[in-house]
Amino acid sequence: MSRDGELLIEMRDVSCRRGDSSLAGVSLSIAPVAFHFIRGDGASLLLRVATLLELPDDGVMILAGESVREMEDGIRTTVRGRAFGFVFDAPFLLPELCVAENIAMPLFKVLDLDAVEARNRTEAMLRFAALEPLATARAGELSLFDQQRVALARAVAHQPALLALDHADANLTSGESAELLRLARRVRSELGIGVLALYSHQAEAEADEHVLIVTDGFAREETGAVTAVREQAP
Secondary structure, three states: OOOOOOOOEEEEEEEEEEOOEEEEEEEEEEOOOOEEEEEOOOHHHHHHHHOOOOOOOEEEEEEOOEEOOOOOHHHHHHHHHHHEEEEOOOOOOOOOOEHHHHHHHHHHHOOOOOHHHHHHHHHHHHHHOOOHHHOOOEHHHOOHHHHHHHHHHHHHOOOOOEEEEEOOOOOOOHHHHHHHHHHHHHHHHHHOOEEEEEOOOOOOOOOOOEEEEEEOOEEEEEEOOOEEOOOOOO
């Protein structure tokens, strides 16, 4: 998955309905190494479609130049695991394993690295997220905030093209939410990984960040490099 100069995600007239949420003919492009907030009643569904957790009912999804619909299921699963890192409202760590072991998991599962390279990558992620003092602590004994920091470090350890935050701050305090957002912004600025964020607490986009609003199935651009081609009719 190239992050330089190549379109990461493109949707062409994508429609999808899951329960009370829907996308209605959404066309948009999400460029690499950018920070995007998604907001509105269809935000979660858009995030799930954009990251291949859901297939659209209609329309075309292009990921790094390839049609998602034409991929075999196994290939699509592999591409999703390699291209994206996820942090949800629960950390989904293995509580009996230590912090370092949890972070290292995708390095073996996704990249099949040898032990030396995996250790080096894990140590780099521990430093990046300021988790070195907790490296040998059992994940299940940490506070929820620290567990979410571990989950974020694990999500980017395999160097995906994009980090998806799906209400990752939902159960945190406002201060913890702000701290997690600062860490996510460093993912983009220091690691060169794009971010797609559905945030629970109020968060203001910075000047070089972008906001996509999804309401009643339609998408509109508020700022920046995400271009919503189809908007809700006035």
